[in-house]
Amino acid sequence: MKQINRPNLRVQRREATRATVLEAARDEFERLGFDGASIRSIAARAGVSVGTVMHYGSDKRVLLHAALFDELKRVIDRALRRLGTGPVQDELGRLARAVLRAYAARPALSRTLLKESLFAEGDWAQRFAQQAADVAAAVAGFLTRAQQRGALSAHLQPHVAAAAWLSFFYFALIGWVQGVTPRPARFVDTLMAQHLGAHSPRAAR
Amino acid sequence: MKQINRPNLRVQRREATRATVLEAARDEFERLGFDGASIRSIAARAGVSVGTVMHYGSDKRVLLHAALFDELKRVIDRALRRLGTGPVQDELGRLARAVLRAYAARPALSRTLLKESLFAEGDWAQRFAQQAADVAAAVAGFLTRAQQRGALSAHLQPHVAAAAWLSFFYFALIGWVQGVTPRPARFVDTLMAQHLGAHSPRAAR
DNA sequence: CTGTTTCATTGAACGTGTTCAATCAGATTG
DNA sequence: CAATCTGATTGAACACGTTCAATGAAACAG
Incomplete structure (x- = not known):
């Protein structure tokens, strides 16, 4: 047999x-x-x-991805699962900081890790794109739940806001590895505050 | 003499x-x-x-920057100068499309051009960071002028909104060179619409 | 059990980016 | 005008990433 x-x-x-x-x-x-x-x-x-x-590893960059992708994905997935029912910005801030810590834990590698994941080619491009899409979907789901419990305006389109958050987050990460954004989580928070600004239920306008 | x-x-x-x-x-x-x-x-x-x-060119990437920086800077500077008094989103859309065209004009190079400018090192990192800061400042000025003529809420902090736009723009560009964002200008427009959504004077909320 | 097939492994060869000692040409000095 | 200095230019050497023909070991078939 x-x-x-x-x-x-x-x-x-x-x-x-x-x-x-x-x-x-x-x-x-x-x-x-x-x-x-x-x-x-x-x-x-x-x-x-x-x-x-x-x-x-068909080339050196592929080797990099193959060596580190799963671990970073675990960090991201765990941070996404931990999105709870606290204040929206606090929860998003926690998510951002968790991923930042994963990058900060490998200082000699953070810039290239980010660079090569954003500009991956072939199969890895698809995997990273899928990962970003998964994060966007999870954040959109989180924002939808926040709307459902009244913590966020029902007028906000969650998937658009999630894409906005992802834009802020990646831009902040790039700024951070480039040394121009020393406090990336705060940067994301500030932009997201303005983005959601009139969409929280207690907005004065 | x-x-x-x-x-x-x-x-x-x-x-x-x-x-x-x-x-x-x-x-x-x-x-x-x-x-x-x-x-x-x-x-x-x-x-x-x-x-x-x-x-x-102290290395191949520096050669790339030295060869192409001035031309792309001219395109960006010209597009910034053309920011006028039309509808805010239309003007920003024009800015975005102008830069996109500069990248699209060199299809074999657009991905690496973007990649290497975002993750430049040494002196070139500073030049690109300065360029991004200049764009942000110009967009913030544009938004301030829009506020002054009543086309935008006075409550909006222009420099934060400019940073938001820049985040959307770069994220869209990355998505475009990676093939996941086929209409980057529209993507920027959608996110910016939500970002400014409650800040335009005719916002219903 | 043997011959054949399949696939992992090897490491030299190759093309590349980068370095650097040698050479050459322009500028300076007396 | 000649000697010296300075900086541009050269291209072979080097280390690197990648390729690929050869080899070896495991799997399979009869």
């Missing part, structure tokens, strides 16, 4: 090698930054040849 | 070589894209050595 649930040795080895390569990649990228890490240093750290490293 | 106004031969030659190198760089980048163009092909086109090309 064919053992369907037990992959054969080759598949096991492949997965083990892939994990080893991606872990070595993550370590090198986080320690040395994208440019500082080389395919050769990653290969040496993983104990394989450069051809094997390239086998698991 | 020292001829102050007439640079010597070496200075003349340096400027001529610089212009030649940057023009060759611009041609190659626009024709082949950033990755498609090589330092060697630029050198060949300019009739100089690779060392000379590197002399006029």
